[in-house]
Amino acid sequence: MDIIHEKTPRETAGRDTMVRFRMQFQAAAFAALEILSGKEVDRVYCDYHDDFVVRRIVDGAVEYHFFQVKTKGRANQQWDVDGVFSLKKTGQLDTxxxxxxxxxxxxxxxxxxxxxxxxxxxxVTVLSNVHFKDEVHELVADLAAGTSSKKYIRQLIEKFAAVISPEKPMTPEEVEAARRKLTLRPNVQYIGDALEAFGVAAHNAIWKHSEIELHQHEVERIAKSLVMLVEDKSCTPISGLSKSDIELATGVGLEDLLKVLSISTQVYQTLLQGGDPAAIKSASILQRKLKEIGTPENMIESASRAKVSWDVWMRKARHTFPEFTLDRLLEEIDKKCKAWLLAGGELADLEKCINELMQSPIGKQFPTLGIDLLFGALCAAIVRKAAR
Structure with missing residues (x-):
């Protein structure tokens, strides 16, 4: 008779440890999604110098944001001053x-x-799945202010430089700047034992930073892939690696996220260099729609280049042709695109659709429009229709 479940296991700490690591990976993965906004955040380092580190490029200068992920098993537990600072409220800070x-x-x-x-x-930030006691928030605020009504906090302020830099002298300005850099992120809801909450938060973040629409099955796949990506970056051995190899081994960048989102880097870069302000969203829409109708990968890349050529042509055309005439052309392109999609969007019908555009009364008013440009026009119409 199997009695393994009737006996109390000697050791279960490993399971708790794995849950904590999983939460750390979720927190880093969520932070990495900000890269999609194309603004300051360009890389997240995983389990390198700290639990994770967010790199920003601000006015050409590099800035780092360090995170410690500290979790507790029960939602009603809270972090106190001793747990966060190893600081006693009584006695002297004198040894x-x-x-x-x-x-x-x-x-x-x-x-x-x-x-x-x-x-x-x-x-520098302490991030947790539970709350911090008021005393912790008070200590952080008083450190930033450089003064406190509590003796034990005043002692920490006075001894601050000796605590964090015992061997390297700090100027008063450096001490003040350092004291102000600690922040808390309590009760973070997107980290947990399971992936459901993280998946919802990741979905919202992807929409916020890139406006990419996702189906539920895609959300689940992407959530798992993001956490696995961070886990892989956190566990890759770095001993003996060059600086550039360490950068790739430990850091999550835009190319990593594009792979998770199934967006071709080449298609994205083509649209970005073509001046598309929403290159990630456009690349996602274009690839998804064209893949649905069985378009080969090399033709999807050609489609992105064609769309860029069309966008460039349109920017010049607005200074050359009457607005009314251009609007009629765009209307005809949208009608043909809609009809083509409603008919099943067969790849074999695409050339016929383009030829009909060229032979239409409005199309004949634009003799410079050839097959490639009109292919790009249809691709642009696909993106416009899906983005509405």
């Missing part, structure tokens, strides 16, 4: 051991980054 305890705490390890990275350290 090397007490200073070292703070330096080795969750917050202390984060503050060390402010010394090692100086001005490039933008912010």
């Amino acid at each position: 090397p051991e007490k200073l070292e305890a703070i330096r080795s705490s969750i917050a202390g390890k984060l503050f060390v980054h402010t010394v090692e990275f100086g001005e490039q350290c933008r912010e």
Whole structure:
């Protein structure tokens, strides 16, 4: 008789550890989605220097945001001052051991980054699935202000430089800047034992940063793939690797996210270089629609180049042809595109559709429009219709 489930297991810590790591991977994956916005965030490092690090390029300068992910098993648990800072509320902060305890705490390890990275350290954050007690929020606020009504906090402010930089002298300005860099992110809802909450949050973030529409089965696949991507980046050995190899091994960049979203890097780059302000969204729509009708990969890349050529032609045409005439052309293109899609969007019918456009009364008013440009026009129409 099998009695394995009737006996209390000797060791279950491994399961708890894996859950904590899974939450760390979810937090890093969620942060990486901001790369899709094409603004400041361009890379997220996984389990490198800290649980994860967000890199921003601000006015040409590099800035790093360091994160420690600290979780608890029950939602009603909270982090206190001792848990975050290893700081006692009574007694004197007067021994090397007490200073070292703070330096080795969750917050202390984060503050060390402010010394090692100086001005490039933008912010350091403790992120958790549960709340922090009011005393922790008060301590963080008082550190930033440089003053407090609590004796134990005043002692930390006075000893701050000795805690985080015992061997390297800091100027008063450096000390003040470092104290202000700690922030808290409590009760984060997109990390958890399962992927459901993360999937919902990831879906919303993808829409926010790129306006890409996803079906439910795609959300589930992408959520799993994102977490697996971060796990892989977190676990890849880096000993002996060059700096450039470490960059690739530990960091999540735009190309990694495009792969997860099944967007061709070549198609995206073509549309981006062509001046498309929503290149990720356009690439996603174009690839999905063309793949649905069985378009080969090489032809999808040709479609992206054709769309760019059409967009360039249109920008010039607006200065050459009357607006009314151009609007009639766009209307005819949209009608042909709609009819083609409603008829099943067969690839074999595409050339016929293009020829009909060329032979139409409005098409004949634009003799420079050939097959390639009108192919690009139909691709642009597909994107417009799907983006509405």
